[in-house]
Amino acid sequence: MAFWGADTDQLKTLSTKLQQGSAEIEKQKSALTSALQSTDWKGPDADKFRSDWESQHAAQLTKIAQALDEAGRQASRNAQQQEEASHR
Template sequence: MSTTVYGMDIAAGRDLSRVMNSDADTINQLTAQLTQRLENTPWYGPDAQRFTSDWHGQYVPALQNVVNALQENATIIAQQADDQERASS
């Protein structure tokens, strides 16, 4: 017979939450840096216009969706670690 265990390693959960928030910050910083470099790169013509449009219209929003998901889930994990700590006390 197997036993199912439910719960979270509190320290590991909090560590994961911190890493997810840190990685979200890194993605935000990289997105800003790449956007600035794109805007400061002398590049003209239809390819430049298409890529710039795609960058602002598709890629930046997709990266922001990743950031939002990381931050939202980091909050959930931190709350669950807190809940686990209360339940274990």
């Protein structure tokens, strides 16, 4: 008989790691944003860099963090569904 499904403990671990990765990206984004804001740098290059950081780079990091968080939530839901199906 073939095994279909997942090891729920491994899925839960994966879920936790994905959500931790999301939190770490947000933490690093915040630290980098703070560092950029506190850097004494003036002029058009500084303005462009800060604008690019906010509109592109930080925004992309936010999207990645959100995607990891959602993937973690999905892995958790899949583990729960697997456990429910196994107990039927």
